Amino acid sequence: MLSFILYKTPQKYFKAFDTHYSLINLKQVKVISACILVLALFARIIGVVFYAETSKIPNYDEYSLSNWIQLLGGILFWSVSSYILSSTKSTLTQRKVTVFLFLLFQLLISLGISYTVSHHNTKNTLTMLLVGILVVSIFFVIELREIIFTSIFLALAFIVAIVFPKIALEEKLINIIAGVTLSFILFCFSRHTYQSKSAHFIKIKELEEKNEEIALLNTQKTNILSFVAHDLRGPLNNIDALSSLMLLENEDNAEAKMIQSSASQAKNIINDLIEGIKQGDDNFKKEKISLNNLLQQIVKKWKINSDRLIDFTLPKEEFFIMANPSKLERVLDNLISNALKFSPKSTAIKVNLHQEENHAVVGVQDFGIGIDKVMQNFIFDQFSKAGRKGLLGEKSIGLGLYISKQLIEKHGGSIEVTSEQNQGTTFTIKLPLA
Numbered sequence: 485m486l487s488f489i490l491y492k493t494p495q496k497y498f499k500a501f502d503t504h505y506s507l508i509n510l511k512q513v514k515v516i517s518a519c520i521l522v523l524a525l526f527a528r529i530i531g532v533v534f535y536a537e538t539s540k541i542p543n544y545d546e547y548s549l550s551n552w553i554q555l556l557g558g559i560l561f562w563s564v565s566s567y568i569l570s571s572t573k574s575t576l577t578q579r580k581v582t583v584f585l586f587l588l589f590q591l592l593i594s595l596g597i598s599y600t601v602s603h604h605n606t607k608n609t610l611t612m613l614l615v616g617i618l619v620v621s622i623f624f625v626i627e628l629r630e631i632i633f634t635s636i637f638l639a640l641a642f643i644v645a646i647v648f649p650k651i652a653l654e655e656k657l658i659n660i661i662a663g664v665t666l667s668f669i670l671f672c673f674s675r676h677t678y679q680s681k682s683a684h685f686i687k688i689k690e691l692e693e694k695n696e697e698i699a700l701l702n703t704q705k706t707n708i709l710s711f712v713a714h715d716l717r718g719p720l721n722n723i724d725a726l727s728s729l730m731l732l733e734n735e736d737n738a739e740a741k742m743i744q745s746s747a748s749q750a751k752n753i754i755n756d757l758i759e760g761i762k763q764g765d766d767n768f769k770k771e772k773i774s775l776n777n778l779l780q781q782i783v784k785k786w787k788i789n790s791d792r793l794i795d796f797t798l799p800k801e802e803f804f805i806m807a808n809p810s811k812l813e814r815v816l817d818n819l820i821s822n823a824l825k826f827s828p829k830s831t832a833i834k835v836n837l838h839q840e841e842n843h844a845v846v847g848v849q850d851f852g853i854g855i856d857k858v859m860q861n862f863i864f865d866q867f868s869k870a871g872r873k874g875l876l877g878e879k880s881i882g883l884g885l886y887i888s889k890q891l892i893e894k895h896g897g898s899i900e901v902t903s904e905q906n907q908g909t910t911f912t913i914k915l916p917l918a
Contacts, residue, residue, distance in 0.1 A: 487679075488675050488676050488678075488679040489671075489672070489675050490628070491675065491678065491679040491682070492628070493682045493685075493686070494686065497682075497685065497686050497689055500685075500689065501682060501685050501686075502576070502627075503576060504685065505625040505681065505685075506576055506579040506580050506583070507569075507579065508625070509579070509580075509583040509624050509625060510565050510568060510569060510579045510582060510583055511565075511569065512583075512623045512624060513561055513565040513582060513583055513586045514561075514562060514565040514566055514569065516586075516590070516619065516623065517557070517558045517560075517561035517562040517565065517586065518558070518562050520554055520557070520558040520590075520593070521554075521555065521558030521559060521562060522558075523554075524551055524554035524555045524558055525555060527551050528551055528555065531547075531548065531551070543600050546600045547600055550593065550596050550597060550600060553593060553596070554593055557589050557593065561582070561585075561586050561589065564582055565582060565586075568582060583624065584630055584634075587620050587624060587626070587630075587634055588634065588637060590616050590619060590620055591613075591616050591617070591620060591634070591637075591638050591641070591670075592641065593616070594612045594613045594615060594616025594617070594619075595612075595613050595616070595638070595641055595642065595645065597612040597613075598610055598611065598612045598613040599645050604645075604648075604649035604651070605649065605651050605655060605659065610662065610666070613666065614666070617638075617666060617669065617670045617673070618673070620634070620670065620674065621670055621673035621674040621676075621677055622673070622677060624674075624677075625677060625678055625681045625682075626674050626678060627678070628675070628678075631670075631671055631674045631675065631678075632671070634670070634674075635667040635668065635670050635671040635674075636667070638663070638666070638667045638670060639663050639664050639666075639667035642659070642660070642662075642663025642664075642666070642667070643660055643663055646659040646660060646663070716750075716754055717751065717754055720747050720750050720751050720754070721751075723743060723747045724744060724747040724748065724751070726743075727740045727741075727743040727744035727747060728744065730743075731744065768808060768811070768894055769808060770806045770807055770808050770895070771806065771807070771808075771809070772804055772805070772806055772918050773804065773805060773806075773807050773809055774802055774803070774804055775803045775804070775805050775807075775837065775844050775846070775915070776798055776799075776802050776803060776837065778807075778809060778812065778813065778816075779796075779798065779816070779835065779837055779846065780796075780798065782813055782816050782817065782820070783796045783820075783835055786817075786820055786824075790824060791829075792824055792829065792832070792833065793831075793832035793833075794820075794832065794833055794834075794835060795832050795833070795834045795835070796834075796835045796836070797834075797835075797836045797837070798836075798837055799837060799838055799839070801839070803837065803839065803844040803917060804917065804918045805844055805895075805915045805916065805917060805918050806895075806896075806916075806918045807895055807915070808891075808894075808895070811891045811894070811895075812891070812895065814887070814888075814891065815887075815888040815891050815892060815899075815913070816846070816848070816913075818884045818885070818887070818888050819848040819888065819911045819913075820833070820835065820848060821884075822850075822884065822885075822909075822911075823848055823849070823850035823852070823909070823911075824850075826850060826852040826853050826909070827850040827851055827852025827853070827908065828852065831850070831851045831852065832851075833848065833849060833850045833851075834847070834848070834849040834850075835847070835848055835849075836849075839917075840914065842916060842917050843897070843914045843915060843916055843917060844914070844915050844916075844917055845912060845913065845914050845915075846912070846913040846915070847910055847911070847912050847913075848910070848911045848913075849908060849909070849910040849911075850908050850909055850910075851907070851908040852908055852909065853905070853906060854903045854904050854905040854906055854907055854908055854909055855901065855903040855905070855909055856905060860901060860903060863885050863901060864885050864886055864888075864889045864899075865886060866883065866886045892913055892915070895915055895916075896915070896916050897913060897914050897915040897916060898913075898914050899911060899912070899913050899914075900912045900914075
């Protein structure tokens with residue numbers, strides 16, 4: 485339970501913790517010394533304006549002396565802390581010495597005010613001293629040796645302050661007991677604060693270390709995945725080429741068709757993986773293009789390579805956008821591919837282009853199996869669990885729509901889906917006009 489009394493920051497984190505909190509402590513010195521300066525200046529102004537009334541207060545001279553000490557101390561510590569904070573050559577020792585001296589100053593002026601207000605019998609009122617103890621123990625992170633010295637210093641200062649007043653011996657003994665008790669409270673509160681701050685700091689550092697480990701592992705995974713994906717494309721291209729030669733010799737070769745289809749699916753998966761890896765790449769160049777022309781080229785390619793009907797409509801007006809043509813083509817290829825994959829051969833798909841306010845809008849619509857309402861919440865996730873096989877058994881790893889969304893957002897646009905089961909799906913892309 486009392487483990488916090490002798491608690492030490494683990495050596496592994498001590499230097500970083502010490503450096504970090506020496507700076508925070510110094511910032512606290514600057515703020516608190518500024519507060520002391522403002523309050524002391526306010527009290528001095530009141531004393532000057534209402535001198536006739538304030539000079540009648542018992543122990544006025546002691547109040548006045550205390551006020552001057554606060555003013556001068558506030559100016560001194562605010563100036564020194566400001567200089568050290570702004571200096572690029574400040575050292576850890578300078579910060580720690582400044583903080584330590586300020587703690588002693590803070591406790592002394594708190595004790596002095598309580599001493600004066602209580603008419604030299606401090607047990608009568610300890611309010612200001614308690615405030616000083618709370619400020620020191622809560623706002624500052626103090627090492628064990630420093631707080632031991634500070635606590636002993638406070639106890640001795642308390643005892644010395646009680647020796648001179650002409651009060652009964654029993655009153656002096658009570659004051660001494662109160663002083664030692666308060667010094668011990670200061671020590672305990674400060675140690676508890678130190679342990680709490682240290683434990684919090686260590687948790688943050690451990691979390692940073694874990695994040696660094698995860699980032700390193702993620703980089704290694706990405707590098708391995710990229711290496712494997714790139715190296716697999718060569719053999720797959722060879723397989724695809726050989727199957728094409730076999731089909732040239734015999735168009736009805738079912739085995740060659742199966743080989744070509746499987747190679748094509750594998751290449752699509754690899755392309756998705758490579759594109760997913762490249763998402764962190766900032767090399768994303770855009771140029772002004774005609775979206776009408778790009779769509780025409782893409783649809784024409786699909787009409788040649790597919791035996792499916794594609795209903796394509798273009799507006800008379802030409803829309804220009806800032807885009808990366810190859811990236812945008814990949815998105816549209818993916819959407820058209822999905823539309824064909826998840827709708828029966830007997831149905832057509834629709835591709836259209838129109839304008840909404842200052843955006844060009846591309847729609848890709850099919851009349852196939854649709855997407856369940858629950859699954860619609862996940863279709864744009866990486867390696868989405870909404871991924872499923874096409875009507876002809878085409879495989880998916882759940883990257884296509886994730887990549888599409890990332891690419892469209894890099895273009896400053898958005899992609900949305902509306903779908904009803906067994907009625908079809910529509911993907912809508914909005915891109916800002918150039």
